Amino acid sequence: MAASHHRSLPVLVLILSLLLLAAAVGPAVSEANSTVFWPEKEMRKYRRARAHLKRLNKPPVKTIESPDGDLIDCVLSHLQPAFDHPKLKGSRPLDLPERPRGHAPDGTATTGHDFQLWRTSGESCPEGSVPIRRTKEEDILRASSAKRFGRKPIATTRLDSESDDHEFDHSLVPCNSHDRQHAVGYVVGDQYYGAKASINVWAPKVTSPSEFSLSQIWIISGSFGTDLNTIEAGWQVSPQLYGDSSPRFFTYWTSDAYQATGCYNLLCSGFIQTNNMIAIGAAISPVSKPTGGQFDISLLVWKDPNHGNWWLELGSGKLVGYWPSFLFSHLSEHASMVQFGGEVVNSRPMGEHTSTQMGSGRFAGEGFGQASYFRNLQVVDWDNSLVPVPNLRVLADHPGCYNIQGGINAVWGNYFYYGGPGRDDDNDDSCS
Incomplete structure (x- = not known):
């Protein structure tokens, strides 16, 4: 009898395991025909994600696997997502732009073609193609919806380019819980046709998947109601967008205050890439270390006076691509403000200020080797000339x-240190 009892134990365990598995899986099962019924909402989400993937991921001529797991697809230049736009269908990337006068590559910047992980093996995409980080299903499913995938949350704290006192406007955008916080240097009050700076790269801690930390240049025009135009480029850590905590080279644009237009990188029809060795959205390596080597990238964004498009250059004269002028309303003419600096999303976890770091996670006063910096700040004037930031x-x-502290010297020109830890044990009373 005892032996029979012991033999029945594995069967009982198996039955219990199957019952627990059925309870955990979730979809309803019809006893009549054993058909599985997934919740309609979930089915819609997966269908939209797959449809979006089909639109984004173009057939590659070659695929390169990065050490961090990214797949970099080499896509024929004229088939990249930008050319899905009705105004670009059937066209091809433009010839080289006219560079700003007084522009000299930053010889002290450490950016080369091999500053990204996917290029550590020395591979690149063939001429006539561009490298595009492949979007995966899980990338889209991490977003609030397929429609919002690849877009910044609408700001609830912002620096208004048309305000009289140029202070932050703390009015809230309805129906949005994200608070974007900044430490920036900026110029306003003139017509700007571009900007340049070198930015050192760190790997700040981001404590919530829905938050990000970035350092970038903003080219801005319009108001912060519904017609804000921005062009943005820099580096960011965004677990929700990329699925990890690596700092990544990125671009962004919007023509309606982040509402319905624009996106990161090549995740919509917009930015046209021309470079076959730089993947927008790919991880940056190496990064700066406290009291160790400082790694920075030099970025130049400017409006080509011949065609009116806004071009992006990285490092020592490497053209990445351009934003067509027709994407914008105000920026089709010029910018009314330029910003340089850091931004974080504060989702107020547990009702307290986030501990997501900005820059290196250290305050500006800690200086070189500890704090993040922007250096050699310049703008492009009406004459297509690069001039020191006035x-x-x-x-x-x-x-x-x-926080942020600015300065000027003979080597770095206009510069500033910026950043901080957010909320931590040492400053929990002053950070709110």
């Missing part, structure tokens, strides 16, 4: 969490 102002909207 009357740079610095501003941090939550200085107890993230």
Whole structure:
């Protein structure tokens, strides 16, 4: 009898395991025909994600696997996502633009073609193609919806380019819980046709998947109501967008204050890439280390006076691509503000300020080797000439969490240190 009892134990365990598995899986099962019924909402989400993947991922002529797991597809230049736009169908990338006068590659910047992980093996895409980080299903499913995938959250804290006192406007955008916080240097009050800076790269801690930390240049025009135009480029850590905590080279644009237009990188019809060795959205390596080597990237964004498109250059004269002028309303003419600096999303986890770091996670006062920096700040004027930034102002909207200190010297020109830890044990009373 005892032996029979022991033999029945594995059967009982198996039955219990199957019952628990059925309870955990979730979809309903019809006893009549054993058909599985997935919840309609989930089915719609998966269908939209797959449809979006089909639109984004173009057939590659070659695929390169990065050491971090990214797949880099080499796509024929005229088949990249930008050319899905009705105004670009059937066209091809433009010839080289006219560079700004006074422009000399930053000889002290450490950016080469091999500053990204996917290029550590020395591979690149063939001429006539561009490298595009492949979007995976899980990337889209991490977003709030397929429609919002690849877009920034609408800002609830912002620096208004048309305000009289140029202070932060703390009015809220309805129906959005994300608070974007900044430590920036900026110029306003003139017509700007581009900007240049060198930015050192770090790997700040981002504590919530829905938050990000970035450092970038903003080219801005319009108001912060519904017609804001921006062009943005820099580096960012965004677990929701990329699925990890690596700093990545990125671009962004919007023509309606982040509402319905624009996106990161090549995740919509917009930016036209021309470079076959730089993958927008790919991880940057190496990064800066405290009291160790400082790694920075040099970025130049400017409006080509011949065709009116906004071009992006990285490092020592490497053209990445351009934003067509027709994407914008105000920026089809010029910018009214340029910003340089850091931004984080504060989702207020547990009702407290986030501990997501900006820059290196250290305050500006800690200086070189500890704090993040922007150096050699310049703007492009009406004559397509690069000039030192005039009357740079610095501003941090939550200085107890993230701050900024500017300066000028013969080597770095206009520069500033910026960043901070957000909320931590040492500054939990002053950061809110």
